[in-house]
Amino acid sequence: MPQFASYLSSFKTDPSLVHQVAWLVGLRLILGIADAALLPALQVMTVEHVPHAAFGRVFSLNQSAQACGNVVGPGLAVIVANWWGYQSIFIVTAGLQLMALMLWVAYFSQQRPH
Numbered sequence: 842m843p844q845f846a847s848y849l850s851s852f853k854t855d856p857s858l859v860h861q862v863a864w865l866v867g868l869r870l871i872l873g874i875a876d877a878a879l880l881p882a883l884q885v886m887t888v889e890h891v892p893h894a895a896f897g898r899v900f901s902l903n904q905s906a907q908a909c910g911n912v913v914g915p916g917l918a919v920i921v922a923n924w925w926g927y928q929s930i931f932i933v934t935a936g937l938q939l940m941a942l943m944l945w946v947a948y949f950s951q952q953r954p955h
Contacts, residue, residue: 880907890952 859865883903891899918930925933 859868884900887896887900887903918934921930921933
């Protein structure tokens with residue numbers, strides 16, 4: 842019973858940015874919609890920007906990177922949470938996404954239109 846009371850009291854001191862379940866559900870819904878739109882968009886970009894001879898290799902690298910992220914990501918989140926706390930998972934993730942966005946913008950700003 843003391844463990845259950847400790848578990849309940851942890852909700853009062855939760856350092857996360859979302860303090861209501863409705864907000865968490867709504868934000869996760871938006872994340873799911875974004876992921877559902879992202880994956881087909883990546884496939885279309887692969888078809889449009891990769892030469893036909895290298896398509897299979899690039900497609901398999903894309904799929905492998907997605908699977909690797911699904912396997913490695915939660916483990917890294919645990920490490921980050923143990924070192925810097927639970928809230929830092931979201932800050933580190935936001936930083937990685939910002940870095941990926943900057944790399945994407947830099948790459949496509951150098952590409953010539955077809």
